[in-house]
Amino acid sequence: MPSTSDTRRFTLTLSAPDRVGIVAAVSAFIAEHHGWIIEATHHADELEKRFYMRHEIATDSLPISLEGFRERFARIGREFSMDWKVTDHSKKKRVVILVSKLEHCLYDLLARWKAGELDIEIPCVISNHETWRSFVEWHGIPFHYVPVTPETKAQAYDEVQRLYEDARADTMVLARYMQVLSPKLCAAYPGQIINIHHSFLPSFVGAKPYHQAYARGVKLTGATCHYVTEDLDEGPIIEQDVIRVRHSDRPDDLVRLGRDIEKAVLARGLRYHLEDRVLIHGNKTIVLR
Amino acid sequence: MPSTSDTRRFTLTLSAPDRVGIVAAVSAFIAEHHGWIIEATHHADELEKRFYMRHEIATDSLPISLEGFRERFARIGREFSMDWKVTDHSKKKRVVILVSKLEHCLYDLLARWKAGELDIEIPCVISNHETWRSFVEWHGIPFHYVPVTPETKAQAYDEVQRLYEDARADTMVLARYMQVLSPKLCAAYPGQIINIHHSFLPSFVGAKPYHQAYARGVKLTGATCHYVTEDLDEGPIIEQDVIRVRHSDRPDDLVRLGRDIEKAVLARGLRYHLEDRVLIHGNKTIVLR
Amino acid sequence: MPSTSDTRRFTLTLSAPDRVGIVAAVSAFIAEHHGWIIEATHHADELEKRFYMRHEIATDSLPISLEGFRERFARIGREFSMDWKVTDHSKKKRVVILVSKLEHCLYDLLARWKAGELDIEIPCVISNHETWRSFVEWHGIPFHYVPVTPETKAQAYDEVQRLYEDARADTMVLARYMQVLSPKLCAAYPGQIINIHHSFLPSFVGAKPYHQAYARGVKLTGATCHYVTEDLDEGPIIEQDVIRVRHSDRPDDLVRLGRDIEKAVLARGLRYHLEDRVLIHGNKTIVLR
């Protein structure tokens, strides 16, 4: 009987056109293999008629390997026309972080990683500035300087892509990376690149959102964690939050207050992603928690 | 294929000692009867080794009645030593409201009922004051005046119990009812009586919590919705929330600010209860949503 | 020495180009007249070089009437080129409420008025539907039915204006009034008409904001209380707030969740307005609290 949060586990996520019998088929499959369900979450989208499901199953209760699970489950996947995926929770995700000069999200992510809260590998940090090299290297993480200029943009993103590939990474985090990625790069890794935008989208897209917010006189400012697509600031939203501002807060106070909400929202959104809780459908996400 | 939020549905809730096969058994049962699962929520308490589950099943997809469901499901319930319950969502819950002189929660509940947000019957309102008779009666709801004095306490609560029984009610809401119920009444309806306490429990139990909060200089004040047990303010907590206060807020400002959070917390807690989302285990609740 | 929150008071609010000596001139004036300052709030806008101030002064400590105060203060007002206003807190504001079919904000406002939390006169409620006549009249408040059709729009708003004038009102609240006021009416009462918009502006202006929010997949939904100007949903924002939504919330759930935040935001914004805490500068507000 599995007993702690450290239990090794497989995570099965799926979505399918909704119909009778999906849950029964999946849970019968798990029970037949004596799989112990640690966590199960469902969502039936009544408007879209689509069903979403996520299971965490204790691996030591299963007599089969991840490969074995995949082979046997494939039949059910086909029968119900599922998009499905099963991952081994003990295999750490490999996350490459991109950063520019603003370091608050970088500090926050490395602190969480150091504390064991983000159970990931960070094969490298990439930056268009040398500013944070020694801080990153203090943490024992390789640092790559890839300058980006209008002229060298294409090559620079080819270099980023090469480093990402070499790192065998599966997630790219733009931790206040102040450059717009090339469409080619965005298209290469759908659902893998996570950005933190410093406004409560869809308000204040584009540059200088805190100054836009100040000009409009809003009473709350926010941040949005979303997957990057070719349409700037238009990708599927993973997480959002806001913080109260006052009339005495100038644009630079909004910047300061906003940093806290950016860190929190990025950390939560990334965590959902890493735990395979985020299913993308069209331009929206279902976060199964 | 069921399609709207107005779909008639059965709600099945259960808890059981955790083991392999519970989900499979339940979902196989539902699938065999062609039951369409609208919503499913699970919780495995790893520390207590107990499993909790709630399903909403579209009734028009089922060839059996509520009684038929109960009869057939009983075998599974026994096999897994479940505490289980199935209810017909279309059968409105019958909620008796108790109120004293403070009316903000009464107004709030009646407004939600009037708007169709609380899909309940309110067979009557009971009060130890005549203050709100005509307001209640304007809504077409019978009003019973049951005065409570130190001498008549026992009889008064017998009368409350008689009215509750006559109303064939299943839920009693203490909407800032400023009397302590008798132990007899508390014991008669475990998991049926809901109170709103005007502090963030376990802080500030007992009388005048806003004055206690002011004296301690806290920066937030809260409210707690909980089931009533014989131990005052110690019952299982259903929902809580807080609101920020400032040093310029006097005790009567805390009372005013607190009203908003009391209304919100009571309405949310009651809603979870009415939707059969709240499972009690010992002195805690699991709210499956 | 004034001692309770019931103390009669004058409220002095002003704004002026910032310079040395404003606070000294005002506070010397108050002290010379032995005025007891109950509350004082300042704001210096460093970017706009404008100074804002609000004082509550206990009237029983002053040997002069409101008129006397005005006459004597006028010199200081001129000297510092102030926009200023002094009001007698004990003279209740007269608030006309406009409502359509959705009643949650109406219930909420009347509940707060009944509880003494909104210390106002409500000379009448105006509606383009008869739906809530008897509820309003139960509260002892006159109800006027003013239907609005595309053809009669101009006359209808003339009638609303006439009723507002007859009521000698100083504030108009659009409590989910589902009609766009005429430009003429908006222009007639700048800073007097308060609307509650059911989104976190500037997101989702215009119709059906909850459906827009659902379509975009946002993780929070909000409400905005603002002064009405001729530009729909573009007036100065008084107050805003948000509430978390989940992927399982359909548009009608957003509508339901949104009601709570609409009520709260409207009540707070209106309260700030009634207490003369809101100073408008351009398209923004300064809320002195």
Added chain:
Amino acid sequence: MPSTSDTRRFTLTLSAPDRVGIVAAVSAFIAEHHGWIIEATHHADELEKRFYMRHEIATDSLPISLEGFRERFARIGREFSMDWKVTDHSKKKRVVILVSKLEHCLYDLLARWKAGELDIEIPCVISNHETWRSFVEWHGIPFHYVPVTPETKAQAYDEVQRLYEDARADTMVLARYMQVLSPKLCAAYPGQIINIHHSFLPSFVGAKPYHQAYARGVKLTGATCHYVTEDLDEGPIIEQDVIRVRHSDRPDDLVRLGRDIEKAVLARGLRYHLEDRVLIHGNKTIVLR
């Protein structure tokens, strides 16, 4: 005319028995010296009859030094029996941080310091473990290892006091320092030692508050930033906040979620303290912002 947030400024804070003329006397004094008021905040405690005030005054508008200000203001201070203090905003506060093995608050504070958000000197970090030496030293900050055992407690705190004195520090932050300071140390620096307690006080005082919170089944967990006094967890509260937890959160999840709220609450409370916004009266604080 001062124009930016970088303006050098004096901060004057005071409290006094409330009476007519305090504001006038202070603002006349400032105006006579041509002092430009950047920010002013008042609070009149009607129950305690005590008046609190804080001014930020642009120094370049004043023809006098800090010493000159003190000498001249002393007469007003005496006349109104004020507790008062004036500080030069440009003179950075000197903050000593105490830490044990848990580093999240240390990371957070150093990140804010590095970003220029906390405009302080950190003369040293003191710890009862060697764990974070090289991280602290990477930031160019001296690190002192002062082990604490039951036998050496008295000497250890003498050593802490000596280091604090040598550092000419004015603020000590217990950043999840897991030791109870000696009464002698607490008594030596009233209003200088800031602690972060990992519960929403007064709930769950003492050890393992997250486990206490889990056992009681609360729906929110919180953190409290307070001044340290000899009574453990009973000092004046500076700031508090909460975060929502769910039934699926185990004690170690509460620990993780709590870290975020601890960091935020400590950072805010410390900021208020550093900006001389916190006035202590009895066991409560007035935070003038």
